[in-house]
Amino acid sequence: GTLAEKLRAGGAGIPAFFTKTGVGTIVADGKELREFDGETYVMERSLVPEVSLVKADVADKSGNLRFNLTARNFNPAAATAGKVCIVEVEKIVEVGE
Incomplete structure (x- = not known):
């Protein structure tokens, strides 16, 4: 799901988005974490391939x-x-x- 959203966001011109997927795992290492309404989210950058x-x-x-x-x-x-x-x-x- 995150891969699909990274592609969709890239095509829509959205540079990044927040998701709960990967919070508390090595996927979130080195990435920005932010709290919304008491829940933690990890920021994922969109994909814009050449x-x-x-x-x-x-x-x-x-x-x-x-x-x-x-x-x-x-x-x-x-x-x-x-x-x-x-x-x-x-x-x-x-x-x-």
Whole structure:
């Protein structure tokens, strides 16, 4: 879940977020901890890779992608997070098709 959120945040332009996942473990070592409403949270930085490699089923000529089945899990988030996105597709169609 944290990996998915790191990618989603990177694609949304959010530099960091707080999560309870990892509090009290080695995952939190060296990271900022903050308390909200009596609960401790660890700050996680978002992921913004230089290049994202993704697989999609269909792309249109404007770069819109359609993902099938489990490809919908991480590929959309990875596609938006990367500074450059390289996509392998099965089919390229006209815009609006």
